[in-house]
Amino acid sequence: MTDESTLGYALLGLLTQQPQSGYDLRKLFVATPMGVFSDSPGAIYPALGRLERRGWIAAGPAPRGGRRRRVYAPTPDGRAAFAVWVSQSPTPDDIARRWDVLMLRVALMGGVVKPAVVDQILATTQAAVDEYLASLEAFHAGPGQEMPVLAQLAFESGIESVRARARWIRRARQRAGVRRKR
Amino acid sequence: MTDESTLGYALLGLLTQQPQSGYDLRKLFVATPMGVFSDSPGAIYPALGRLERRGWIAAGPAPRGGRRRRVYAPTPDGRAAFAVWVSQSPTPDDIARRWDVLMLRVALMGGVVKPAVVDQILATTQAAVDEYLASLEAFHAGPGQEMPVLAQLAFESGIESVRARARWIRRARQRAGVRRKR
DNA sequence: GATCACATGTAAGAAGTTACATGATTCT
DNA sequence: AGAATCATGTAACTTCTTACATGTGATC
Numbered sequence: 001m002t003d004e005s006t007l008g009y010a011l012l013g014l015l016t017q018q019p020q021s022g023y024d025l026r027k028l029f030v031a032t033p034m035g036v037f038s039d040s041p042g043a044i045y046p047a048l049g050r051l052e053r054r055g056w057i058a059a060g061p062a063p064r065g066g067r068r069r070r071v072y073a074p075t076p077d078g079r080a081a082f083a084v085w086v087s088q089s090p091t092p093d094d095i096a097r098r099w100d101v102l103m104l105r106v107a108l109m110g111g112v113v114k115p116a117v118v119d120q121i122l123a124t125t126q127a128a129v130d131e132y133l134a135s136l137e138a139f140h141a142g143p144g145q146e147m148p149v150l151a152q153l154a155f156e157s158g159i160e161s162v163r164a165r166a167r168w169i170r171r172a173r174q175r176a177g178v179r180r181k182r
Numbered sequence: 183m184t185d186e187s188t189l190g191y192a193l194l195g196l197l198t199q200q201p202q203s204g205y206d207l208r209k210l211f212v213a214t215p216m217g218v219f220s221d222s223p224g225a226i227y228p229a230l231g232r233l234e235r236r237g238w239i240a241a242g243p244a245p246r247g248g249r250r251r252r253v254y255a256p257t258p259d260g261r262a263a264f265a266v267w268v269s270q271s272p273t274p275d276d277i278a279r280r281w282d283v284l285m286l287r288v289a290l291m292g293g294v295v296k297p298a299v300v301d302q303i304l305a306t307t308q309a310a311v312d313e314y315l316a317s318l319e320a321f322h323a324g325p326g327q328e329m330p331v332l333a334q335l336a337f338e339s340g341i342e343s344v345r346a347r348a349r350w351i352r353r354a355r356q357r358a359g360v361r362r363k364r
Numbered sequence: 365g366a367t368c369a370c371a372t373g374t375a376a377g378a379a380g381t382t383a384c385a386t387g388a389t390t391c392t
Numbered sequence: 393a394g395a396a397t398c399a400t401g402t403a404a405c406t407t408c409t410t411a412c413a414t415g416t417g418a419t420c
Contacts, residue, residue, distance in 0.1 A: 005379065023399050033318075033340055036279050043380055045401055067389060067398060097218050099339075107336035118332070136215075147289075150300070153354045154289035157281075157347065158215055164346040165339065172335045187407065205371050225408055227373055249370060249417060368419075374412080381406080389398075 004054070004081075006101050007037045008047045012074060012082050013108035015057055019073035022048050036100055048072060056081055079112075087113050090121065095128045099165065106172075118176055126169045133162045186236070186263075188283050189219045190229045194256060194264050195290035197239055201255035204230050218282055230254060238263055261294075269295050272303065277310045281347065288354075300358055308351045315344045 004012075011025055022045055029039035038044070048070075051057045056078030059070040074082065086109040088094075094102045102125065109118060136159050144155060186194075193207055204227055211221035220226070230252075233239045238260030241252040256264065268291040270276075276284045284307070291300060318341050326337060 002378075007379085021399075022401095026399095032321075033278075033337070038380065040381065041399090041401075042382070042403095045399095046379080049401090068387085069399070096215075103336040103339050106339075107330075107333040110330040110332040139214075148292040149357065150292040151289040153357060154285040155215065157285050157288075157350045157354070160346040160350045161343050164342040168335075168339045168342045172339070175331065175335060184406075189407085203371075204373095208371095220408065222409065223372075224374085224410070227371095228407080231373090250415085251371070366420090368417105370417075371415090373414080376409100376411090378409080379407095381404100383403090385402075386400085387398100389396100391396075392394090 004050065004056075004085075005047065006104070007043060008051055009082065009085050010034060010037050010104055010108070011044065011047055012051055012056060012078055013086070013104075013112075015072050015074050016079060016082055016112065017108070019060065019071055021069045021071050023069070034104070037104070051078070054078075054081075082108075083112050087117055087121070090125050090128055092128060092132065095125070095132050115176070119173070122169060122173045122176060126166075126173065129162065129166050129169055133159070133166055136162060186232065186238075186267075187229065188286070189225060190233055191264065191267050192216060192219050192286055192290070193226065193229055194233055194238060194260055195268070195286075195294075197254050197256050198261060198264055198294065199290070201242065201253055203251045203253050205251070216286070219286070233260070236260075236263075264290075265294050269299055269303070272307050272310055274310060274314065277307070277314050297358070301355070304351060304355045304358060308348075308355065311344065311348050311351055315341070315348055318344060 014020070014025055014028065022041075025048075026039060026041060026044050029035045029037070029044070048057070052059070052072070054077075055075055057072045057074050059072050063069055063071075086105045088105070090102055106121075109121075136155075140152075140155060140159060144152060147155065196202070196207055196210065204223075207230075208221060208223060208226050211217045211219070211226070230239070234241070234254070236259075237257055239254045239256050241254050245251055268287045270287070272284055288303075291303075318337075322334075322337060322341060326334060329337065
């Protein structure tokens with residue numbers, strides 16, 4: 001079976017936090033930065049259909065009276081699949097090109113994996129970010145010098161983003177750790 | 183006619199800088215952060231085909247002897263279409279969800295649009311980034327307080343990225359302006 | 365002469381986008 | 393009653409991904 005899409009996992013994670021309908025989910029996606037993973041009904045409803053066919057979510061009983069609504073909740077299989085997804089160790093590609101997906105996993109992993117696993121993932125992330133940053137800086141100091149000025153500037157924007165991530169991850173590990181000792 | 187894809191414009195822009203083959207372009211995408219816009223032959227060659235059918239690029243004469251190579255160069259129509267694309271004024275969506283595309287435009291706009299247009303685009307970008315940042319901070323200080331700790335952290339990563347962009351754009355405008363006065 | 369790297373491409377399938385369709389329910 | 397909005401979906405289209413196909417020139 002092929003992998004589920006990022007959007008599918010995002011929906012699954014939100015349902016893990018709170019059973020709700022496709023319409024509710026869509027409102028969430030429109031209202032928050034999670035909308036990057038698409039906020040159109042033409043993506044959300046088919047994704048919910050896929051999750052249902054996989055047996056990862058199931059719709060509750062149809063409400064008697066009131067509007068037609070399908071309130072989905074994750075099945076045990078769905079919870080397990082979601083736990084596997086959020087527990088993935090970050091790959092270099094996650095760091096360099098799918099940071100948003102990694103942050104989605106972080107945002108939704110609370111209550112799903114043990115604090116020790118969260119720490120582990122954040123530690124791996126820190127190492128990978130530092131390494132990636134070093135490679136970008138090396139490029140900038142070396143072959144990057146030959147690029148046109150505007151190309152260099154655009155590249156620096158990328159470097160600054162990664163620097164911001166490197167700083168963030170240190171704070172995040174502290175905050176996540178503190179919470180654990182409560 | 184529908185819009186060309188981001189990958190298509192990226193290829194067109196690179197060809198504007200330097201006529202070359204699909205293979206050369208692919209090497210570029212693999213070696214640089216431009217790879218985010220896809221670096222697989224299954225995307226690049228069809229994109230080149232589309233550009234050719236649009237009349238935006240044309241292949242030079244087949245080399246006699248040596249390997250089979252199709253060296254593409256932009257046509258006048260292609261140059262014009264590219265200039266239109268890079269000159270677009272940044273939309274809120276460009277700022278919030280397609281920053282990478284915006285940076286691609288910046289990286290490739292040198293020599294294609296007049297310095298005054300570059301300044302104009304960067305100024306618009308600065309205003310839009312500041313506004314977006316303010317909205318994120320308002321969310322963080324308000325409804326964001328109710329999110330789980332890890333979700334807050336992930337959100338803060340996004341805020342920090344945008345802060346980095348806000349700082350970057352100020353430096354970038356200076357550097358781009360200085361260059362102009364040379 | 366065999367193998368490797370060059371260079372271009374195609375096929376199947378997944379998933380998103382936009383736009384439209386449909387009906388029920390609540391509001392005025 | 394009529395309009396707006398809730399809620400779910402479908403259809404056509406585009407483009408990407410992965411994997412494979414093909415042939416030629418260079419290299420050992």
